[in-house]
Amino acid sequence: MTTKPTMKIGEISKPRFEYRTFGQNFDEQARFMARLSVPIPQSVWERTSDEIYILSKTNDINNTKIRDGKMDIKTFVQTVDGLEQWNPLMKGEFPMAKEVLAKEVFPAFKVKMPTLTKDIYTFDEFMAIVDAHPDLQGVKVHKQRFGYMVNNTICEVGNVLINGAKVVTINSESTEIEDIKKTIADVGLQGVENINYLQAIKRVIGWINKPLAN
Numbered sequence: 001m002t003t004k005p006t007m008k009i010g011e012i013s014k015p016r017f018e019y020r021t022f023g024q025n026f027d028e029q030a031r032f033m034a035r036l037s038v039p040i041p042q043s044v045w046e047r048t049s050d051e052i053y054i055l056s057k058t059n060d061i062n063n064t065k066i067r068d069g070k071m072d073i074k075t076f077v078q079t080v081d082g083l084e085q086w087n088p089l090m091k092g093e094f095p096m097a098k099e100v101l102a103k104e105v106f107p108a109f110k111v112k113m114p115t116l117t118k119d120i121y122t123f124d125e126f127m128a129i130v131d132a133h134p135d136l137q138g139v140k141v142h143k144q145r146f147g148y149m150v151n152n153t154i155c156e157v158g159n160v161l162i163n164g165a166k167v168v169t170i171n172s173e174s175t176e177i178e179d180i181k182k183t184i185a186d187v188g189l190q191g192v193e194n195i196n197y198l199q200a201i202k203r204v205i206g207w208i209n210k211p212l213a214n
Helices: 027-036 098-109 123-132 177-187 197-204
Strands: 017-023 046-056 062-067 070-080 083-093 136-150 153-162 165-174
Touching: 017 177, 017 197, 027 136, 027 153, 027 165, 027 177, 046 197, 062 098, 062 197, 070 098, 083 098, 123 136, 136 177, 136 197, 153 177, 153 197, 165 177, 165 197
Parallel strands: none
Antiparallel strands: 017 083, 017 165, 046 062, 046 136, 062 070, 070 083, 136 153, 153 165
16 A cells, blocks of 8 residues: 655655646635644744746746745746646846846746846846746736645645735645545535636736636
């Protein structure tokens, strides 16, 4: 008999699958999630962060965000039973070398390469390039996240401000697909669309003409 790995919040594991959705109200589902959760470390009861997502009009498979001067790019791997799997693609820190921007960052956006005239770029200089690019946009995202653990899946309910527009997100992620499916059913999220951060932000800023889950 094989033993499933125990998920731990905030720790790196093998690539996880994720269910996430966004809307205006998930109070009932959040109440079930809190009731069903096992005790978790106090450090992840509530977390807040300010991040910038770099959106590309020509790309939905690479998710780029910047937090505390550090860039994190994840790439979409596959969808299995409606659940998405993403892998780390690149991690970097500002100031950032021209070679990194040219060979790793801008290719991930799948846009026309801008002219890079300096050897090193600060965060502000990088954002100026993004702001000037017709196919890119930086979006400010503030997150207030409440962590839970249900059916050995890492869960959260979050209040999210996307350029100041408030939405709510709720998610379950794990290396084990069946555990996520059970969590979705247990908290009452069956039939609610799976929406990742890229899709949600593009809907809010008007790049995708489609509403959120509610």
